[in-house]
Amino acid sequence: MTETTTAPTAAEKHTALHEEHAALGASFTDFGGWQMPLKYGSELAEHRAVREAAGLFDLSHMGEIWATGPDAGALLDYALVGKLSAIPVGKAKYSLICATDGGIIDDLIVYRVSEDDFLVVPNAGNAPTVAAELEARLAAFEAARGAAAVTLRDASAETSLVAVQGPNAEAIVLAVVHPDDAAAVVGLKYYAAVELEAAGIPVLLARTGYTGEDGFELFVxxxxxxxxxxxxxxxxxxxxxxxxxxxxRDSLRLEAGMPLYGNELSRERTPFAAGLGGVVALKSKEGDFVGRAALQAAKDDGEGATSGQRLVGLRGLGRRAARSHYPVLKDGVKVGEVTSGQPSPTLGYPVALAYIDVEHSAPGTRLDADLRGKAEPFEVVALPFYQRQK
Amino acid sequence: MSKVQTGLRYSEEHEWLDTAAAPAKVGVSQVAADALGDVVYLDLPEVGSEVTAGATCGEIESTKSVSDLYSPVTGTIVEVNQDAIDNPALVNEDPYGAGWLFAVEVSEEGPLLSAEEYASKNGGEL
Structure with missing residues (x-):
């Protein structure tokens, strides 16, 4: 028997929680230049705990970049594809940073912590790139409009991020906050954040996650x-x-139909192909932003709708899972490629995300995944695969 | 640390061979089972088929990957473990016992390591 995945290598960076993980018997994996816990025992048991009770995650590999000042919103409107200046204080927005050709550099969450304070959270492996892009875009922004009242500060190296996810997450967070803050926790909406103390420690508590369950992320x-x-x-x-x-974390986000940078999202794909056209504020933003012309052209071309490929969900009709990079066939002809796939622990059948030629991307379309030379039947289905009962 | 069962012999590809059983039994080591993660599907050779030492004879699918299964011996498959096919988690829970994979009439063995050799090479615990 041989492992077809790469063996964990010695990543250079450890999070502040590394010793906690080691004491818990974690096996580690290299992710985005960080040595991160892959699992502590059975990954299926961890998956089920989040669906049925709660799970505790170390996400300290994620980046944290602050944009501060009266012009911070305007800068982010120029640098990212969304209208971040419209985020109300205490709320958050999912967004993308694109290249001038419309390709996706990263997906990220932007929190408006106060009127002039925005926290940008990119993926671990992209954090240095995003920080550098924001600096470059600030320079371009100032070149076009004159000096801007905004400073950028990359706090990734000094900030940890811990997530509590699952139906019991709220009860657990309530147990560590001051009783006076209980109402703020209970009333905290999805994609909202509040500064408070948890276990006596000042944190930014956000009701966000990447699991398809209710849950919180705590910046500390x-x-x-x-x-x-x-x-x-x-x-x-x-x-x-x-x-x-x-x-x-990967199997949970896949069931929830959430994209992963490097799998579903890349410089080679635009937001429209990825099904994220709604994140691009072509109409509501009046000024220019990086990638605008290319994104407008992609939209006008009907990319992801009537032309090119689009990201879809595939449900396996057999038992075998399709994995990243497996070809997808229609009557023996390649019509796309799997970007993520595995057996769904919650649903009991294989699920996959794949880019498929739009003419074969309608839900109900029967396709085959080429599983190392064997054709395995799959069907296009609407996303997400799994949605929690609210 | 993953357990390496004494009294068995092991292939470089992490299969174990138990020739004290008649016919001989084959499974995967706990070192391999732990590295694979939770096993969710087994594709085992058919009863009556011929397997060749060092050649692939099936696949083991875990939540995160698919790995080839190599036969440690040349011979004829006489039985496959239907319990493990029905409940692949047995490979993780009891890789040297209830999680065995197939029984084989051995005509020739491939190169094999003792438990001690295998453990020292793969960081297992006897």
Whole structure:
């Protein structure tokens, strides 16, 4: 038997929680230049815990870049594809940073923490690129409009991020906040964030996640990350909380139909092909933004709708899973390629995301995945594969 | 640390061979099972088919990957473990016992390591 995946290598960067993971017996994997917990025991058990109870994740590899000042919103409107200046204080927005040709550099979440403070959270492996792009775009922005009242600060190296995800997440967070803040936690809407103390530690508490469940993400300075992690783990006892690694994070996000940069999203794809055209504010933004002309052209061409390829969900009709890069065939002819795929632990059948030629992308279309030379039947289905009962 | 069962012999590709059983039984080591992650599907050779030492004879699919299964011996398959096919988690839970994969009438063995050799090479625990 041989492993077809790459063996974990010694990544150079450790999070502030590395020793916690090692003490919990985690197996590690290299992700975006970081050594991250892949799983602590069974990744299926971790997946189920998040669907049925709660899971605790270390996401400290994610980037944190602050844009601060009266012109921060205007800068982000220019640098990203969305209208970030329209985010109300205390709310967040999913957005993309695109190249001038419309290709996706990264997907990210932008939180408006106060009137003049925006927190941009890119993916781990892209964080240095995004930080550099924002600086370059600030220079271009100032060249076009004159000096801007905004400063950028990359706080990735000093900020940890811990997530509690699952139906019991709210009860666990309530157990570590001051009773006076309980109403703020309960009332916190999806894609909203509030600054408060958790276990006596100042955090930015956001109701966001990447699992398809209710849950929270807590931004905390590195120096207090282990204390917060332990407090949440202790509060989770009796609520079924277990630590969860990146293996279950990947299977959870896949069931929820959420894209992963490097798999579904890349410089070779535009937001329209990725089904994220709604994130691009071509109408509501009056000024120019990086990628605007190319994105307008892609939209006018009907990319992802009437031309090119689009990202779709595939449901396996057999037992075998299709994996990233497997070809997808229609009557033996290649019509696309799988970007992510595995057996769905919750649904009990294989699921996959794939870019498919638009003429074969309608739900109900029967396709085959080429599983190392064997054709396995799949069907195009609407996303997400899994949606929690609210 | 992953357990390496004494009394068995092992291939470089992480299969174990138990020739104390009659017919001989084959499975995968716990080192391999732990590296694979949760096993969700087994594609095993058919009863009556011929397998060749060092050649692929099936696939093991886990949540994260598909891996080839190599036969440690040349011979004829006489039985496959239907319980493991029905419940692939047995490969993780009990790789040296209930998670065995197939039984084979051995005509020739491939190169094999002792448990001690395999453990020292792969970081397992006897």
């Amino acid at each position: 300075p590195n120096g207090r990350a282990a204390e917060l992690w332990k407090a949440l783990a202790a509060a989770g006892e009796g609520h079924g909380l277990i630590p969860c690694g990146l293996a279950s």
